[in-house]
Amino acid sequence: MKIAIGYDHVGYILKQDVIEFLAQQNITVIDFGTLSTDRTDYPIYANRVAHSINTNQADLGILICGTGIGISIAANKCQGIRAVVCSDPYSAKLSREHNNTNVLAFGSRVVGSELAKMIINEWLTAKFEGGRHQRRIEQIQLIEKGEFHE
Numbered sequence: 001m002k003i004a005i006g007y008d009h010v011g012y013i014l015k016q017d018v019i020e021f022l023a024q025q026n027i028t029v030i031d032f033g034t035l036s037t038d039r040t041d042y043p044i045y046a047n048r049v050a051h052s053i054n055t056n057q058a059d060l061g062i063l064i065c066g067t068g069i070g071i072s073i074a075a076n077k078c079q080g081i082r083a084v085v086c087s088d089p090y091s092a093k094l095s096r097e098h099n100n101t102n103v104l105a106f107g108s109r110v111v112g113s114e115l116a117k118m119i120i121n122e123w124l125t126a127k128f129e130g131g132r133h134q135r136r137i138e139q140i141q142l143i144e145k146g147e148f149h150e
């Protein structure tokens with residue numbers, strides 16, 4: 001399992017705990033930065049992580065900004081990305097089971113380190129249920145291509 005991680009200057013404060021948590025579970029982490037707490041722009045890191053998933057460098061992605069909102073919006077503009085911003089483990093679990101999310105985002109101003117680890121754990125251990133949920137994902141893919149018709 002390879003996970004791409006990206007974060008802006010606000011997410012930077014939480015990234016080390018997240019990287020160590022993933023490494024403890026024998027997950028290969030591909031770190032797309034940022035490199036410091038110097039102010040930067042979150043879309044850069046959303047785009048890098050999305051690209052790594054779309055080119056099969058990474059299986060999944062984790063994004064961190066202040067709230068998780070901007071960076072997840074940016075990721076969801078990338079082809080094939082289903083990003084969820086979560087501040088609770090239940091939503092993280094359901095986002096995999098029903099929505100087959102391939103990117104998890106959260107905010108370093110919203111969740112602390114231990115809650116972030118619980119959210120990641122639920123997200124990584126949940127399995128996509130397929131069935132009716134697969135049909136809805138296919139509808140989302142059609143919306144993405146501008147080909148969805150009711």
Ligand code: RB5
Binds near residue numbers: 008010011065069070
């Ligand atoms: C940066 O100040 C902040 O806007 C960013 O980290 C994020 O919270 C945006 O959604």
